[in-house]
Amino acid sequence: MRRAWALAALIGLLGAACGDSGGSQVVPNPSASTFPSGSSGSAPTPTGSPTAKLDLTKVHIKLVQVASLDRPLAMAVRSGDDALYVAEKGGRVVALRGGQGEPKTILDLSGEVSDGSEQGLLGLAFSPDGAFMYVNYTDLNGDTQVVEFRFDQDGVVDGSRRAVLSVDQPFSNHNGGNLVFGPDGYLYIGLGDGGSQGDPNHNGQNLGVLLAKMLRIDPRPAGGAPYSIPPDNPFVGDQSARPEIWAYGLRNPWRYSFDRETGDLWIGDVGGVEREEVDFQPAGEGGQNYGWNLLEGTVPHSDNLPLGAVPPIHEYDHSGGRCVVTGGYVYRGSAIPALVGGYLFADFCVGDIIALAQKGGKRTQLVKLGPSVTSLDSFGEDQEGELYALSLTGPVYRIDPA
Numbered sequence: 005m006r007r008a009w010a011l012a013a014l015i016g017l018l019g020a021a022c023g024d025s026g027g028s029q030v031v032p033n034p035s036a037s038t039f040p041s042g043s044s045g046s047a048p049t050p051t052g053s054p055t056a057k058l059d060l061t062k063v064h065i066k067l068v069q070v071a072s073l074d075r076p077l078a079m080a081v082r083s084g085d086d087a088l089y090v091a092e093k094g095g096r097v098v099a100l101r102g103g104q105g106e107p108k109t110i111l112d113l114s115g116e117v118s119d120g121s122e123q124g125l126l127g128l129a130f131s132p133d134g135a136f137m138y139v140n141y142t143d144l145n146g147d148t149q150v151v152e153f154r155f156d157q158d159g160v161v162d163g164s165r166r167a168v169l170s171v172d173q174p175f176s177n178h179n180g181g182n183l184v185f186g187p188d189g190y191l192y193i194g195l196g197d198g199g200s201q202g203d204p205n206h207n208g209q210n211l212g213v214l215l216a217k218m219l220r221i222d223p224r225p226a227g228g229a230p231y232s233i234p235p236d237n238p239f240v241g242d243q244s245a246r247p248e249i250w251a252y253g254l255r256n257p258w259r260y261s262f263d264r265e266t267g268d269l270w271i272g273d274v275g276g277v278e279r280e281e282v283d284f285q286p287a288g289e290g291g292q293n294y295g296w297n298l299l300e301g302t303v304p305h306s307d308n309l310p311l312g313a314v315p316p317i318h319e320y321d322h323s324g325g326r327c328v329v330t331g332g333y334v335y336r337g338s339a340i341p342a343l344v345g346g347y348l349f350a351d352f353c354v355g356d357i358i359a360l361a362q363k364g365g366k367r368t369q370l371v372k373l374g375p376s377v378t379s380l381d382s383f384g385e386d387q388e389g390e391l392y393a394l395s396l397t398g399p400v401y402r403i404d405p406a
Contacts, residue, residue: 058361060371063343064406065357067375067393071100071107071400078127078182079384079392079400082155083134088386090400091139093124099159100400110159111139118142118176122199126181130155131223132189138168138223140183140193147173150183150193152223168223168230171214175199178256178274186220187267187287190234193219194271196256201276202305203297208253209310211245216296218257218271220250238291251285253294253313259331259382263287263347264389270347272331273316278303280329281316282349284365318360318367320351327353330380335359337389340405348373348391348403350380357393357403377401 075093082089088100090107095114098107117125120142127140137155142148148171154164173179178196186192197203197216207215226232239245256274263270267287273294275281279301283294292314298306301319320326332348346359346369355376361369379396386392393401 058345058369059342060346060359060361060369060373063340063346063359063371063373065340065343065373065375066404066406067377067401068404069399070392070402072398073098073107073400074398075124075396076382076394076398076400077125077396078382079394080128080130081385081387082130082137083132085134086387088384088392088400089128089130089137090384090394091125091128093126093396094119095125095141097125097128097137097139111137111153113139113141116141116143118144118146120146120176122177122179126179127183127193129183129185129191132185136223138183138191140181142173142179142181146176147171148179148181148195150223166225166230169193169219169221171195173198173215174205180254180257182257182259184261186262186269187264188234189222190220191223192250192260192269193221194254194257194260195219196254196258196274197296203255206297208255208296209293209298211239211242211249211252214246214248216252216254217246217249218251218254218260219248220290221248236290250290251292251294253292253296253299253310254283255296255300257331258329261331261333261383261385263334264336264385265334268334270331270334270349272329272349274328275300275319277322279316279319279321280326280351282318282329282331282347282360283314284317284362285314286365317362317365318370325353326351330382332383333385333391335389335391337391339390340403348383350377350383350393352379352381355380374406 076090077093078091080089095117097111123142125141129138137153140150150169152166152168154161177199180194180196182194184192197207222232233247239249240247257271258274260271269285271283273281281301295313330350334347335343357373359371377393377395381396382394384392391403
């Protein structure tokens with residue numbers, strides 16, 4: 005996650021610090037989510053329930069620590085299973101059961117995972133039926149590997165490992181790494197632009213490569229291939245484009261999620277020196293171009309801007325020590341009724357948990373909820389829709405009503 009990982013060692017020395025509770029604070033708009041004059045970007049039309057009636061200033065939360073792990077980076081849940089599964093940067097997947105119970109290691113890839121600042125075991129997901137577990141990690145050469153394991157009531161089935169997708173990484177940063185199954189049952193794989201700075205290989209706007217893209221595949225083997233392409237992917241039949249691509253122009257989509265009620269996709273795309281951005285994609289719509297590397301948020305990097313590029317629903321600069329966006333989830337739990345429909349996200353370096361409401365693809369509210377988490381690198385969602393915050397320094401917190 006760019007320079008944030010380099011800061012992690014220093015931040016870790018301070019220990020995880022989070023407020024137990026706090027009042028809401030309205031956050032002013034640091035920059036309007038509109039495109040520069042002369043561009044053709046337009047906001048998408050959302051689906052599902054609008055959130056304009058929310059009053060996020062009435063939300064009060066606290067953080068309850070449920071575990072302390074070794075650099076937790078991703079969390080997933082499995083159908084019919086009450087455990088929380090967490091991926092650690094160093095290569096372990098652990099199961100958390102029974103509140104404060106000790107974590108149980110269910111997979112250890114530590115001997116196969118590179119451990120550079122932006123490398124490691126980066127993503128974790130279970131198939132909708134719970135029969136398969138998928139992990140995304142950088143191997144000892146620094147390349148992306150998406151691997152499948154069969155899973156049953158006893159955990160990972162011995163001998164069931166199967167390679168799904170491998171992507172060469174030209175540099176050690178901007179690996180993306182998240183894995184999420186969408187409401188359509190397909191696996192979405194987020195890949196960064198391949199690294200260095202400024203996208204020197206121009207992958208963002210190149211539909212012939214997988215880097216800087218959101219991919220959408222059926223991960224099960226078919227016809228002798230390790231995965232298959234959904235027939236309604238936006239670039240199927242386009243000989244100049246990879247058919248796996250769902251969306252493009254992404255710099256480093258570190259964390260993204262689907263609204264479990266509406267099916268809308270929210271993407272936290274890590275920026276460069278100008279902007280961090282949150283992108284909003286209506287349910288079922290693919291083919292979007294989010295502009296990188298010709299645009300960083302709404303900041304132009306070229307005089308020749310892409311036609312039809314989609315602006316972020318929210319963006320911000322690096323003032324006040326902010327550095328890297330950590331995408332989260334739309335809250336659909338029951339413990340905090342006033343928060344239902346609000347999208348939660350954070351910044352890795354500041355750690356404040358922020359709630360956002362939208363209507364018609366436009367942001368209507370932006371509120372700081374109070375508590376903060378040191379080195380907040382990921383969020384998680386449990387079976388009931390309750391949300392969690394993960395700190396690179398070790399703690400895993402549940403977000404509760406204050």
